[in-house]
Amino acid sequence: GEEGLGLDVTLKAAIIASEPSISADFADQPAVEAAIRESLGDSFYLLGEPWRAAAQHERALRLRSRMFGPKADETISSMHDLAICYIDMGWHSEAVELLNRVVSLRRALLGPDHRETLSSMSQLGLAYWKAGRAADAVAEPHASQAKDVLVQRHGVAPARQDPRAG
Secondary structure (H helix, E strand, O other): OOOOOOOOOOHHHHHHHHHHHHHHHOOOOHHHHHHHHHHHHHHHHHOOOHHHHHHHHHHHHHHHHHHHOOOOHHHHHHHHHHHHHHHHHOOHHHHHHHHHHHHHHHHHHHOOOOHHHHHHHHHHHHHHHHOOOHHHHHHOHHHHHHHHHHHHHHOOOOOOOOOOOO
16 A cells, blocks of 8 residues: 555645645646645745745746736736745845736736735835835835825824934
8 A cells, every 4th residue: 555654744744745746636627736836835935935835836827827817816816926935035126026017917907905906015015125125115106005095094004204214
């Protein structure tokens, strides 16, 4: 019979062991494969493995782009998730580029004050900041728009800006 991974296997080891067979097991079900890859990517990310997570999100993005097109919610969600991995991997320029596309698509498709649009705008600001582009993080239209929506729609007061900050 087949030997399993044993009783003392870690979650991370079990996920890693399951990954190689996914493409073959779901070759005729790309939507299912993409959903599994998204879950694996989320799991790897939460386990502190952004490189492994990115590989899963990249595969999900390719599958979803082919199946649903570039403007589908599933495709855009995969782009967002991949960009988050890029931030943690230190690929800040790539994250900025991808998140700019995500924000643009989400603004057009969901509206500027939708929570997913705002989430992507927030991540874009973080990506700019980590890329050493702090001025872009606060000067871009997304920053003031997100602040306005938070204040007007959600009753959240923005943090005070330190007058010493340039």
